[in-house]
Amino acid sequence: MSAVTVGLAMLGVLVPVPASAAENGSPVGRITSVVADPEIYDDDGVVVGGLRVSGWATDINLGDSAGAVEVSSGGTVQYAWVGSDWDQWEVRMPLPVGEHTVCATAVNVGEGEDTALGCLTATVPLFSPQPSTQTVTVHPLVGQDGSVFVLREERPVVRARACLDAASVEGEIARLGMVVEVGGWTDAGDHVVSSPPFYPNPVTADGQLCVETDWQVDEPLQPGVLYWATSRLVLDDREPGARADSGVEVAYSPLDAALASPAEGDVLEASKPILSVQVDRTWMSVAVDFRVTSVGSGTAVAEGRGTVDEQGVASWAVPFDDLSPGEHWWQVRVADQFGQSEWSRAWEFVRDVPRAPRPTSASMTDGSGVVQDGLEVAADPEPTVGASVCVEAGTWVAPVSDLSMRLGVVGDDGHRLESGTLALVADEHGDAICVDGSWRVSEDLHPGVHGAGAGGGCWSRTERMVRRRVVPGAGDR
Numbered sequence: 141m142s143a144v145t146v147g148l149a150m151l152g153v154l155v156p157v158p159a160s161a162a163e164n165g166s167p168v169g170r171i172t173s174v175v176a177d178p179e180i181y182d183d184d185g186v187v188v189g190g191l192r193v194s195g196w197a198t199d200i201n202l203g204d205s206a207g208a209v210e211v212s213s214g215g216t217v218q219y220a221w222v223g224s225d226w227d228q229w230e231v232r233m234p235l236p237v238g239e240h241t242v243c244a245t246a247v248n249v250g251e252g253e254d255t256a257l258g259c260l261t262a263t264v265p266l267f268s269p270q271p272s273t274q275t276v277t278v279h280p281l282v283g284q285d286g287s288v289f290v291l292r293e294e295r296p297v298v299r300a301r302a303c304l305d306a307a308s309v310e311g312e313i314a315r316l317g318m319v320v321e322v323g324g325w326t327d328a329g330d331h332v333v334s335s336p337p338f339y340p341n342p343v344t345a346d347g348q349l350c351v352e353t354d355w356q357v358d359e360p361l362q363p364g365v366l367y368w369a370t371s372r373l374v375l376d377d378r379e380p381g382a383r384a385d386s387g388v389e390v391a392y393s394p395l396d397a398a399l400a401s402p403a404e405g406d407v408l409e410a411s412k413p414i415l416s417v418q419v420d421r422t423w424m425s426v427a428v429d430f431r432v433t434s435v436g437s438g439t440a441v442a443e444g445r446g447t448v449d450e451q452g453v454a455s456w457a458v459p460f461d462d463l464s465p466g467e468h469w470w471q472v473r474v475a476d477q478f479g480q481s482e483w484s485r486a487w488e489f490v491r492d493v494p495r496a497p498r499p500t501s502a503s504m505t506d507g508s509g510v511v512q513d514g515l516e517v518a519a520d521p522e523p524t525v526g527a528s529v530c531v532e533a534g535t536w537v538a539p540v541s542d543l544s545m546r547l548g549v550v551g552d553d554g555h556r557l558e559s560g561t562l563a564l565v566a567d568e569h570g571d572a573i574c575v576d577g578s579w580r581v582s583e584d585l586h587p588g589v590h591g592a593g594a595g596g597g598c599w600s601r602t603e604r605m606v607r608r609r610v611v612p613g614a615g616d617r
Contacts, residue, residue: 164251164252165200165201165250165251165252166253166254166255167207167246167247167248167249167252167254167255168197168199168246168255169195169197169222169227169246169257170195170197171193171195171211171244171257171258171260172195173193173194173260174191174192174193174242174262175192175262176190176192176262176264176265177191180232180234181232181234182234188234188270189234189235189237189264189265190232190233190264191213191232191233191242191262192231192232192233193211193230193231193232193233193242193244193260194228194230194231195209195228195230195257196222196227196228196229197209197222197227197229197246197257198222198224199222199249199252201248201249201250201251201252202222202223202224202249204224205223205249206222206223207221207223207246207247207249208220208221208247209222209229209246209257210244210245211233211242211243212242212243212244213233213235213241213242216233216234216235218231218233219231222246235264236264237264238263238264239261239263239264240261240263240264241259241260241261242259242260242261242262243256243259244256244257244259245257270304271303271304271371271373272303272304273302273303274300274301274302274370275300275301275302276299276300276301276369276371276388277299277388278291278296278297278298278388279296279297279299280297282478282479283477283478285391285477287389288390289388289389289390290390290424290478291361291392291393292392292395294360294392294394295356295357295358295359295361296357296361296392297354297356297357298320298322298354298355298356298357299352299353300318300352300353300369300370300371301351301352302350302352302371302373303349303351304348304373305348306344306347306348306349315376316339316351316373316374316375317337317338317339317340317351317373317374317375318337318338318340318353318371318372318373318374319334319335319336319337319371319372319374320338320355320370321333321334321370321371321372322357322367322368322369322390323367323368324361324362324365324366324367325366326362326365331361331362331365331367333357333358333359335355335358338353338355339351340352340353351373361390361392362392363393363420363421364391364392364420364421364422365391365392366389366390366391367389367391367392368387368388368389369387370387371387391422393422393424394420395420395422395474395475395480395481396419396420396474396481397418397420397428397454397472397474397484399418399487400416400417400418401415401416402489404487404488405488405489405490406489407490407492408458408460408489408490408491409492413457413458413460413489414455414456414457414458415430415446415456415458415470416446416453416454416455417453417454418452418453418454419448419452419453419454419474420452421452422476424476424477426448426474426475426476427448427474427475427476428445428448428472428473428475429443429444429446429475430442430444430446430456430470430471430472431443431470431471431472432458432463432468432469433468433469433470433471433486434463434464434466434468435466435468435488436466436467441464441468442459442463444459454472458470460491464491465491465492466490466491467488467489467490468488468489468490468491469486469487469488470488471485471486472484522580522581522584523580523581524580524581525547525549525559525578525580525581526547526576526579527547527577527578545561546558547559547562547577547578547579549581557581557582557583562577562578562579
């Protein structure tokens with residue numbers, strides 16, 4: 141068969157395909173271009189530069205499937221794909237500085253065999269120099285936990301030094317620079333902080349060209365995140381090269397705490413209130429000490445170590461029985477294996493004792509049921525005084541058994557009688573707690589008007605009654 145022309149538009153030219161290739165079913169094509177490209181990325185997504193290789197290929201056996209083109213240079217191999225309705229292919233190969241020969245082969249599909257598409261040679265210039273040696277340090281450090289260097293400063297200083305073969309940069313030494321980088325994975329994604337390019341005066345020794353710089357991280361690091369500090373070399377103002385393999389792991393672990401509860405200045409009546417602070421997440425476990433100081437005396441009256449939960453909340457139950465009523469300050473101090481913080485700022489609370497509620501009712505009767513002029517008339521010179529106290533549930537924080545009551549009567553002539561502290565009987569009524577008490581007056585009341593009252597934290601309003609002496613046969617006097 142004579143030569144078959146396959147309509148492939150390469151640079152506007154129809155390329156004739158040998159009849160033998162088409163007849164035996166083997167693919168046909170050609171490598172047409174190899175050019176240096178600075179915008180080529182390696183497997184880590186870093187701009188390193190390399191060669192952009194392109195060409196065309198087709199195979200009469202493709203049908204609806206795709207055909208592969210193998211592109212190789214030394215030990216680097218990449219694949220491009222073509223189909224029955226497209227024949228152009230291109231690959232971007234990350235390659236080091238120097239001259240490279242690139243060859244392409246169309247992989248056969250079905251009947252036929254692989255077809256060599258030719259080779260071309262091109263040179264990769266020094267787009268992004270790679271260091272041969274590198275050291276990175278971060279300071280100030282407080283210690284090392286395994287491979288992790290622990291920091292107290294949220295914006296540490298990174299010192300980086302990198303060297304490369306001086307011959308590889310030749311006349312471009314003056315524009316050799318460095319970018320320093322700190323990156324870590326946070327809950328919100330990658331957190332990467334990079335310096336601008338630095339161009340320090342390079343130093344040449346033993347065939348190595350070295351640059352060194354110090355850079356203070358210009359964004360605060362996040363507590364508890366593991367960061368990797370490293371550097372990249374840069375030539376002129378081009379994209380920096382690949383991250384160096386060497387570097388250090390660092391973690392910012394502050395010893396800070398913020399008020400959680402109670403609120404500043406709260407009045408606390410609970411028998412053992414809970415003090416809580418929020419601790420910054422750190423790379424290591426921490427301990428939190430609590431201290432309570434009397435405002436009046438200025439001396440510490442209680443200390444203890446709290447517990448820290450998974451959310452970083454440290455809590456401590458105050459031994460309230462050891463505290464006298466009044467104003468108190470409380471502080472915390474956070475510690476890890478490398479040291480401890482100073483005592484925090486002081487927060488205030490007031491240690492209060494529960495106040496007895498005002499009695500809701502008081503009465504005085506001898507059971508006669510006689511009422512005259514709106515006042516109950518007591519024939520018994522030693523009447524019984526009774527009272528009830530009701531409080532809303534939740535407003536009395538101490539045990540109900542702590543409630544007590546005194547009862548008393550007072551006459552309009554000033555004659556006054558009081559009971560001692562009475563034992564009470566408690567009962568719950570819906571949302572209220574009520575206690576009842578009664579007392580039989582221990583002395584004869586004088587004739588006249590008397591008031592009955594109940595006292596706990598304060599006296600109730602009085603209920604008035606008349607005590608009238610009764611003389612048999614003579615009527616009331």
